[in-house]
Amino acid sequence: MKTRYSFGGDEHIFVEMDEEMSLDAFFKSLAMSNAARDAKIDGVREICPANASFQVRYDPETISPDDMMAKLKEFEDKAVNAEKRLxxxxxxxxxxxxxxxxxxxxxxxxxxxxxxxxxxxxxxxxxxxxxxxxxxxxxxxxxxxxxxxxxxxxxxxxxxxxxxxxxxxxxxxxxxxxxxxxxxxxxxxxxxxxxxxxxxxxxxxxxxxxxxxxxxxxxxxxxxxxxxxxxxxxxxxxxxxxxxxxxxxxxxxxxxxxxxxxxxxxxxxxxxxxxxxxxxxxxxxxxxxxx
CATH class of the missing domain: 2.40.100.10 (Cyclophilin-like)
Known part of the structure; x- marks a missing residue:
């Protein structure tokens, strides 16, 4: 599963676990979006989960796009090893x-x-x-x-x-x-x-x-x-x-x-x-x- 990160305009980053829906992709997306939420990153305004992806809306005047991207990528290793029980x-x-x-x-x-x-x-x-x-x-x-x-x-x-x-x-x-x-x-x-x-x-x-x-x-x-x-x-x-x-x-x-x-x-x-x-x-x- 190759995670894809992309900017969406000036205030969003889109993180896609996989191009097709699977429960493995869902659980990885859930773990990453929860980690991003728990981190309480200054400037994050909203985290919106989807089927096999999530999107983060942030304030670019509080945190730069590159720094926001780097922080999200830090959560990927944790997500791969996260417990898959709900x-x-x-x-x-x-x-x-x-x-x-x-x-x-x-x-x-x-x-x-x-x-x-x-x-x-x-x-x-x-x-x-x-x-x-x-x-x-x-x-x-x-x-x-x-x-x-x-x-x-x-x-x-x-x-x-x-x-x-x-x-x-x-x-x-x-x-x-x-x-x-x-x-x-x-x-x-x-x-x-x-x-x-x-x-x-x-x-x-x-x-x-x-x-x-x-x-x-x-x-x-x-x-x-x-x-x-x-x-x-x-x-x-x-x-x-x-x-x-x-x-x-x-x-x-x-x-x-x-x-x-x-x-x-x-x-x-x-x-x-x-x-x-x-x-x-x-x-x-x-x-x-x-x-």
């Missing part, structure tokens, strides 16, 4: 697949899609080699997902599938972005799933919707009163397929303040995962089932 949480996210709202949106924007003759799920199932949409949906929800980044729009999580690379789902974005995407749509682009935190434009394939609010700027939702953004990097997600009746019930509970997301505290060990993916995933999901 105390985190696994969260159950209910998903209503093939719901009427994303389906309506899917059909309104077919002319922008690779295959106007079907739905996003039809297309995703076919290009990934599944015999049916139902089999594809099962593959999407049967394994856990790792939140590698939160951003692009407020509160939107990027989710990386915790399976062998050759088993990962891959789906391209729309040929031309939509001007509309329902709030809390579960989408997919490249190797990442996501949950649209707000309604707006988008280019990811649409598979379903969750009744669980994940961003609340007014902090009126019961489980978002401490912080308006629900997800954080390092969270693990288990999608749980639900039907219309369950969707309506959960949505009502969210609205009246009685809904509590199912969450279990877990430790994610990267070396353990790499040596036994199936066993690690089983332990993670058992922690959630044991609540």
């Amino acid at each position: 105390n985190t949480r696994i969260i159950e996210v209910p998903v209503y697949y093939q719901d009427p709202w994303t389906h309506d949106c899917v059909m309104r924007f077919r002319e922008r899609h690779q295959d106007p003759s079907g739905t996003d799920l039809d297309y995703a199932a076919r290009i990934n080699g599944y015999d049916s949409v139902e089999a594809f949906i099962e593959a999407h929800h049967s394994s856990p997902w790792f939140v590698s980044m939160v951003g692009f729009v407020s509160g939107l999580p990027f989710l990386y599938q915790l399976v062998e690379r050759e088993k990962q789902i891959e789906v391209p974005k729309y040929l031309k972005p939509r001007t509309d995407t329902p709030k809390q749509t579960v989408g997919y682009g490249g190797c990442f799933s996501c949950i649209y935190s707000v309604r707006g434009a988008g280019g990811y394939q649409m598979f379903g919707i969750t009744p669980m609010t994940i961003f609340d700027a007014d902090q009126e939702v019961s489980y978002l009163k401490d912080f308006m953004v629900f997800f954080r990097p390092g969270d693990i997600v288990k999608f749980n397929p639900i039907g219309r009746e369950e969707y309506d019930r959960i949505l009502k509970e969210v609205e009246n303040g009685t809904y509590k997301p199912r969450i279990a505290e877990v430790t994610f060990d990267l070396e353990e995962f790499n040596s036994d993916i199936e066993g690690t995933n089983h332990k993670l999901m058992e922690a959630l089932n044991g609540i």
Whole structure:
């Protein structure tokens, strides 16, 4: 893994661990960005982590660009040898697949899609080699997902599938972005799933919707009163397929303040995962089932 350092204008330095996403790149990026934050370098204004990279914004009148670059490079050796264990949480996210709202949106924007003759799920199932949409949906929800980044729009999580690379789902974005995407749509682009935190434009394939609010700027939702953004990097997600009746019930509970997301505290060990993916995933999901 060759780390690339580059200046971004007068006030930013971009540090990229790898051109492709991997959990190894994520953990190295996390270790380096945490080290930079803990160092409390004079002049650093913001540190923004991403999937396999991070960016630092600094004041060039307080610290010169070359000195800032040199300090960041000092953290790389520490990051390589950093412990690859993360105390985190696994969260159950209910998903209503093939719901009427994303389906309506899917059909309104077919002319922008690779295959106007079907739905996003039809297309995703076919290009990934599944015999049916139902089999594809099962593959999407049967394994856990790792939140590698939160951003692009407020509160939107990027989710990386915790399976062998050759088993990962891959789906391209729309040929031309939509001007509309329902709030809390579960989408997919490249190797990442996501949950649209707000309604707006988008280019990811649409598979379903969750009744669980994940961003609340007014902090009126019961489980978002401490912080308006629900997800954080390092969270693990288990999608749980639900039907219309369950969707309506959960949505009502969210609205009246009685809904509590199912969450279990877990430790994610990267070396353990790499040596036994199936066993690690089983332990993670058992922690959630044991609540």
